[in-house]
Amino acid sequence: MARPSGAGVPLLAGSWRAHPGAGVERRGAHPLGRRPPGARGALRHRERGHLPHGRPRHRRERRGAVGLARRRGGRPPGSTRGSRYGPGSGRGAAGGGDPRVAVRGVGAPPAGEALVSGAWITIGHPALLWGLAVCPLLVLATWRSRIDASRGRLALATLARVLSAALVVLAIADARVRWPTEKLAVALVIDGSASVSPREAAATRAAVPRRRIERDDVRWIDLGESAPSGALESELAASIDTAVALLPTGRVRRVVLATDGRETRGDAVGAADRARRAGVQVFVMPQGDHPAVDLVAVSGIEAPRLVRAGREVSVGVRLFASGDRTVGLHLQRDGVSVTRREVAAPSGTSLHDLSVAFPEEGVHELRVTASAEGDRVSENNTWRMLVRVVTPPRVLLVHELEGRSPSLSAVYREAHLHVDEVHPEGVPSDAAGLDRYQYVVLDELVLTSLTEPQQRALRVWVEERGGGLLTTTGMHGVGREPELLREIEPIMPPRAVPEPRPIELILVIDRSGSMMGPNIVNARNAGIAAVRALRPDSRVGVVAFSGEADLVVPPVPMTRADEVTRAIAGIRAGGGTNLAAALNAATNIVTDDDRYLHHVILMSDGESHPGPAIAAANALRYTGATITAITLGPRVNLMREISRIGRGRYHVTSASTSLPQLFVREAQFRSPPPAREAQFRPAVSARMGFMDGVDPSTDPPILGFTVSQIRPGALALLQAPDGSPVLAHWFVGMGQVASLTTATSSRWADAWRTGAGFRRLFGQMAWEMLRVQSDDNLELHVEALPGRSDARRVSIVAPTTATDPAPVVSLSRGRVEGVRLAVRPTAPGVWSASVALGEGFVVDARMPSSREPTVAGGAEAPYPAELRAFGSDEPSLSAIARAGGGRVIRRLDEALDDVRGERVMREARLALLVGALLAYLLGVLALRMPRRARALR
Secondary structure, eight states: OOOOOOOOSSTTTTTOOOOOGGGOOOSSOOTTTTTTTTHHHHHHHHHOOOOOOOOOHHHHHHHHHHHHHHTTTTTTTTTOOTTTSOOTOOOOOTTOHHHHHHHHHHTTOOOOEEEEEEEEEEESOOOGGGGGGGGHHHHHHTTTOOOOOHHHHHHHHHHHHHHHHHHHHHHHHHHHEEOOOOEEEEEEOOOOOOTSHHHHHHHHHHHHHHHHHTTTEEEEEEESSSSSBBBOOOOOOHHHHHHHHHSOOSSSEEEEEEEEEEEESSHHHHHHHHHHHTTEEEEEOOOTTTTTTTSEEEEEEEEOOEETTEEEEEEEEHHHSSSSSEEEEEETTTTTTEEEEEEOOOOOEEEEEEEEOOOSSSEEEEEEEEEOTTTTOOTTSSSEEEEEEEOOEEEEEEOOSSSSSSSHHHHHHHHHOEEEEEEGGSSOSSSHHTTTOOEEETTTOOGGGGGGHHHHHHHHHHHTOOOEEEEEEEOOOOOOOHHHHTTTTSSSOOOOOOOOOOOEEEEEEOSGGTTTHHHHHHHHHHHHHHHHTOTTEEEEEEEEEESEEEEEEEEEEEGHHHHHHHHHHHHHOOOOOOOHHHHHHHHHHHHHHHTSEEEEEESSSOOOEEEEEEEEHHHHHHTEEEEEEEEEESHHHHHHHHHHHTTTTEEEEGGGGHHHHHHHHHHOOOOOSEEEEEEEEEEEEOOOOOGGOOOGGGGOOEEEEEEEEOTTOOOOEEOTTSSEEEEOOOOOOEEEEEEESOOOGGGGGGTGGGGGHHHHHHHHHHTTTTTOOGGGGGGGEEEEETTTEEEEEEEEOSSSOOOOSOOOEESSSSSSSSSEEEOOETTEEEEEEEETTTTTEEEEEEEEOSOOOOEEEEESSSSOOGSOSSSSSHHHHHHHHHHHHEEEEEEGGGGGGGTTTTTEEEHHHHHHHHHHHHHHHHHHHHHHSSSHHHOOO
16 A cells, blocks of 8 residues: 655654655745745645645756846845755745754754755655665675776775665665645535535535636546535534545645534544645635525523522523524423513624523423524524422421511522421431431520530531521520530620620519528628629619519619618518519619610529519510529529520529629629610621622611621621621531521511511522532533434542442433433443433432432433534634644635645655666676776777
8 A cells, every 4th residue: 555645754663654844845035035925834834744845946947046036135046044955955934944944053954854966855664774784794795805806896886786775775765755846736625514505605616617727737626515415414524534535646735625614523623634744735715604594593501400499590592693683582491481582692602691490390391492583594593401300498497486487487488498497396306307408597596495416416417417507696695505506606705895884783582481591691691792892883773572572672873772782681581482573573673774784683592483484584685684593502494594585694502601702793794785786787798699689788777686706717797887797607517507696586677577688688598508418519421422413421420439329310301200320330430321312301310318319411402513503613714724734715716826836755766776776787897897898998
């Protein structure tokens, strides 16, 4: 099999590939001193390995050119100042030469080539040149032979033998000579696919006969169309390869590719590069614009494949238009019209947004139809896409309200979330029980009302299972307990700094019968000590109770403190214990004077009816007073609960003698109030995704907030006027936690929750903070199969290579429920399957431990790919031309220009063998000629 013309020096013996030096070569500067048209491209051809072509100049022509150049002050064509190789060897910028020569030095030949009689040669098998090593042996053998010949004849015979051997070695090594020619062969390939107008293709072909008449030295090869007229696929690469194979050798070879550059199969750029390396230039002639075959096409839909039921999603409609025009879009869901809209589509590709919601789970179909006035092809105006819809997320809403639902319940249902409302006792005690939820809200809940197992389960669910948790304080203060949950909140209790305001202290002392003896004495002493420890600007009152509130002294200034101490000293023990009556009495006498910090100290040693007592404690809390409870004796849960409601402290002591110390400590300690009631609109200090469209400055005001401080590493999103966080967020382990320090259902939010920003904020926050499961990190890829347009490869990639067992994959082709798709492992943590494309499909996947799909993908082909775009693709055309060493042309004439001075490679094997034979015969004659012949002459 003959090797291709222009094959050059290989890297390894016996392997052929084009040598960089075997490309198109320019002879030198133009006689007029400027580079001829296309010289830059010819230089690029030579650098990229094109075959040399061209015609040698006659000696007389060169003399005329030399004289003309000298008369114009230039240099002879093909020469370079300082060149030691003579005419044709110069490689200057004006001569369009090889840049490698300039690196080695002016006039140096490229590596692997030699200059013989003004023509470059290449060696096909350089390894065989080692055969030249026989030449010294021939010299030695000839000179040491006993042939009776003169020294001159012996030298001639030696030279002839060496020359003969060298020529044989060069012939065997496949030496080829680069020789000038002006003969041209052009192959014309016309794109006949549906994206090119038949009228435009016919006009291009009709131009060939006239070119044949004008240039009879050009050999034309018309390959016809790259595909049957109107074909729905174009494979330009195969057409280029065919054209290269049909072009004759011994000529300058070029391919003219008339196309729009929109190939649907193959690799035209790679085929053009192969043609260039085989010594063929590829020129590209744009098609598809005169006229364009269509006006507009829907080339795709961009929308999530996996959607939660009820959630509105954005649908991006990708249009391709042949010019600026107005396009009507019609979006349908399962055949039901959703929206109609007119858009301005610019020339080329554009994306336009629509929106749609899916009310129920299952597989649903989206269909988009485009219409434009004068549109000629209707087949590409509709795109169909399948979407997998799963159940809405479940929200666990924990609250303590009786007889009504929290305000957030309606907000979440409006956001299409499934809500389960429970009281604290309904919270699961293990993380597995919380796995059925994606979001948990502790709404205005005192966190200590949750048991320790419940608290631990919530923390594990957030940190280790990626759960999303929202806590709202309501009107409760931010305390340090329970630590299990407080440690994962983005807020902390406020700093304990001295409170500048004086205190209004009310002492509530139990004088029931169980307090007889030392207990009541120490209780009286403790009350008197607390009064005497107050600042002069303070106020103090007292309530003594048994079955009822027996002694009530409203708060008085310290100038009348003696009245209070005398009332305390007169307290005597006896009767029952009624905490509700005592707290109600304190509520009645506490003032609403904002100049004072209101504080109540409740001391008791017994139990009471919890219901009325809790109600009375709540009523006292709403006055703004804090409650500190002190139990004399064993711990009493009711007293602890009252202190929690009152946002105060709880003390337990078994020795009545410690009561004075506790009373004085509580009377002297002033901390900031746990809550501040003031009308304000929070300021935005930072933003996250769920705050899009939320502007608190335009919403109704908030009426109060609990004081706290931001935890290091957390982000304060909304702030109160004093800088306290109102809404904070941070990531904890695999999950995330947000805290709101105001109310959602209590009176502080009465105005705020009527605004649209309230519903938008909490609805979007829930969607953004949904639980992230470990198998949510599954990746699903749908890719085209090499060489096949009717199938796709579906690959599922697990987050770790140790994932086992295989994921559960479902395939759906319509609204019916999908079927199980068998996948096989192709790599650690990777499973794949081949799926026939058909009209389209959607694939979803989940790990066996998940209840529903966590990832989805798909593909569609509602019409042939050839119709998705039309008109010439200039970037693609330029890439093909660059790879083929040609350029983008507008007329066929441009492909026939710039042929002078090019060269082609020609085999020299026969000439070398004939020369070797003649040299051998010369050597034989030199040795065999008798010596006496010389004497006779």
